[in-house]
Each structure stands twice: as C-alpha cells, then as structure tokens.
Amino acid sequence: MKRINPTFNRYKKSIALIEKSNLNSLTNLKQGIKLSRECLNEFSDLVRPKNFSSKKDEITFFKYQKPYVEGRLQYFKKLHNYLLEKPVSGISKQQKFINIELNKLDSKKCKQLEFVKYYRLEENKLDHLYFLRGVDQLELFVDTSHHFKDPLFTTSRDLLVSKIIAHDLLINFYNNELEYLKNKKIRTIIEEVKPEIFNDLEWTGTKTELIELIIALNESGCFRNGNADLNRIVKVCEELFNLDLGNIRKTFDQIKSRKKDSTKFLDKLTLSLSNKLALEV
Known part of the structure; x- marks a missing residue:
C-alpha cells in the first residue's frame, strides 16, 4: 500500500491546476473527470487485492483520500452537465438557473444530517464503523447504490463523504458564478446609461x-x-x-x-x- 500516497499526491498536484483553470470550459472539466477516474482506477488496483498495513491506514484512505478524488469526480461531472444545460444568454435567466441548482443542493443537505455533522466536526469515534471494509457493515449502508459497489473498494460512508465534498465545491462555484453575473449586470447597466x-x-x-x-x-x-x-x-x-x-x-x-x-x-x-x-x- 506504499504506492497509495504517491498516487494521491500526484493526483492532488494535477487536479489543483484544473481547479485553478477556467471551469466554464468543457475541455478543462473533461480533463478533470479523466484524471479523477484514472486515479480511482489506480486506487482500486492497489486496494482490492491487498489488506492495509493497519486499520488507521484503511480509515485514512476511505475517509479522506478516496472521497477527495471521488468528490471531485462528482463535482466535475455536475459542472459538465451544468454547462450543457444552463441558458446561453440572459443574465437574469442564468441567475435563476443557478438559484434553482442551489435550491436542489440545499434540499439534499437535510439528509443524513447526523453523519454530516459527524464529518464536519472531524469526529473519529465511529470511524471503525464508517470507514472499514467488511460484510458486517452492510446494514449500515445509507445509500442503496452501495449494494452495487465493490465491497473490497467500498465502506458504508466513503461515498457519502464524497457527496459532501462535491456539495461544498458546487456551492462555492455557484456562489462565485452569481457574484460574477451580478457584477456583469452592473457593468452592463452602466455601459447602457453611461454618457460618452x-x-x-x-x-x-x-x-x-x-x-x-x-x-x-x-x-x-x-x-x-x-x-x-x-x-x-x-x-x-x-x-x-x-x-x-x-x-x-x-x-x-x-x-x-x-x-x-x-x-x-x-x-x-x-x-x-x-x-x-x-x-x-
């Protein structure tokens, strides 16, 4: 499992460049999706056939490292769909579209509030239940999609952590978009009424x-x-x-x-x- 950390650090370095780039570019988003999938595939090849050297390492992987990557995969995929679906013109229409997306995210955050609180407060007393693999964890699965996941590459909460990470990234992106559109609207108004x-x-x-x-x-x-x-x-x-x-x-x-x-x-x-x-x- 010594190769996990180098793989993870290499991914963080590469994906940081994508996150700093123009995320209103489908090309950049596709590259982010590609890098995230490649990293997850590499993780799977490393993790599935072997046991971790300690429970602490396994918890670290499924609580922090895998969700970091999978959360960004979800984030980039969501932004990709956003760019394809958002209105191409009309600042007010674009603002309305983004607010609808924010409302969707807001409605989802009410689910699994106890675990979200546990994760955000950086608690660890239940990590052995949430982030270790094992058949005895099946009754703790909170997402039915887990039943179709590889049990050697999944725990009861790692996907939920990924969703929390993607949620936070999307909230930040949409808020920045709204601020940009607000300023653009002001500039447009000024340009329209500003005398020569x-x-x-x-x-x-x-x-x-x-x-x-x-x-x-x-x-x-x-x-x-x-x-x-x-x-x-x-x-x-x-x-x-x-x-x-x-x-x-x-x-x-x-x-x-x-x-x-x-x-x-x-x-x-x-x-x-x-x-x-x-x-x-």
Missing part, C-alpha cells in the same frame, strides 16, 4: 480618498435615502472611473485607525469649497 462624456473621466485622487467619500455619502443617506447597497455603489464608481478599489473593509479600518485627521479628505473638500466661496465674493 464620462469615457475619459479619471479619478486623480487616491483610492482611499474615493472610498472615504463613498462611505460618507452613503452614511449620510445620499443614495436611496441610505438604503443603497454599499458594494453596488463601489462597483458603480469603479466602472465610472475605470479603477479597482480593492478591499473596502480593510481600507475603512485603516481610516478608522488614524490617530488624527480621520476625515482628512472630507476636511480637504470643506477647505477647498470655503476657499472657492471666498474667492467668489
């Missing part, structure tokens, strides 16, 4: 100054009587001035931590306006 006169408008102050101004305006109720989403205002300003304001919360914390001149930019605006009014007298 703003095309070369440049913010020449610092990003911190602009953030200070945005927060001040928002807190004073200047946008929708104080009911506007701050992130949306930030996105509008980023598009308007063609810049990236970065982590707003971090910058705001830095503004708050100033020992003095916490409203430095606003004070500068007040002084500039006062000087201008004085000159106009």
Whole structure:
C-alpha cells in the first residue's frame, strides 16, 4: 500500500491546476473527470487485492483520500452537465438557473444530517464503523447504490463523504458564478446609461480618498435615502472611473485607525469649497 500516497499526491498536484483553470470550459472539466477516474482506477488496483498495513491506514484512505478524488469526480461531472444545460444568454435567466441548482443542493443537505455533522466536526469515534471494509457493515449502508459497489473498494460512508465534498465545491462555484453575473449586470447597466462624456473621466485622487467619500455619502443617506447597497455603489464608481478599489473593509479600518485627521479628505473638500466661496465674493 506504499504506492497509495504517491498516487494521491500526484493526483492532488494535477487536479489543483484544473481547479485553478477556467471551469466554464468543457475541455478543462473533461480533463478533470479523466484524471479523477484514472486515479480511482489506480486506487482500486492497489486496494482490492491487498489488506492495509493497519486499520488507521484503511480509515485514512476511505475517509479522506478516496472521497477527495471521488468528490471531485462528482463535482466535475455536475459542472459538465451544468454547462450543457444552463441558458446561453440572459443574465437574469442564468441567475435563476443557478438559484434553482442551489435550491436542489440545499434540499439534499437535510439528509443524513447526523453523519454530516459527524464529518464536519472531524469526529473519529465511529470511524471503525464508517470507514472499514467488511460484510458486517452492510446494514449500515445509507445509500442503496452501495449494494452495487465493490465491497473490497467500498465502506458504508466513503461515498457519502464524497457527496459532501462535491456539495461544498458546487456551492462555492455557484456562489462565485452569481457574484460574477451580478457584477456583469452592473457593468452592463452602466455601459447602457453611461454618457460618452464620462469615457475619459479619471479619478486623480487616491483610492482611499474615493472610498472615504463613498462611505460618507452613503452614511449620510445620499443614495436611496441610505438604503443603497454599499458594494453596488463601489462597483458603480469603479466602472465610472475605470479603477479597482480593492478591499473596502480593510481600507475603512485603516481610516478608522488614524490617530488624527480621520476625515482628512472630507476636511480637504470643506477647505477647498470655503476657499472657492471666498474667492467668489
């Protein structure tokens, strides 16, 4: 069984490149599916004919290593179907489709809550029942599909762990997709209504100054009587001035931590306006 760890580490290295790639590409997903299947087949050839050197090693394999691979196989297969089925146009339609998929995942998480809790809390007191092979485990199978699995390559809960892993990966992917579509929608709206006169408008102050101004305006109720989403205002300003304001919360914390001149930019605006009014007298 010494070959299991090198096989697993080689897979993790290869699949990490796939996960960092564009997962909206069928080609990349097919490669992820291929790598996952090859690894599982190699695992099967290694595990079926031999016993593990210890129960601890067997538990490690069926609780962590095999589900890590099988979970990603399920994940890539689901994303492959998602790309084939999702609407090809219309941001609102795509958002609705993703929300339907999220609702499906949400309904599934209610099943086997006790085991899900056991797994997420990283408990181990029942690992000898959940992640060791043996005929005496058949009555513990929670997924009927297990009855068609190879008993030499299956335990009562390893497939369920795989499903948990795939579930978490899908939730993260769909949420990122929704955020991307939300920002795309904002950009589309801005492009539609943005007058040509703003095309070369440049913010020449610092990003911190602009953030200070945005927060001040928002807190004073200047946008929708104080009911506007701050992130949306930030996105509008980023598009308007063609810049990236970065982590707003971090910058705001830095503004708050100033020992003095916490409203430095606003004070500068007040002084500039006062000087201008004085000159106009």
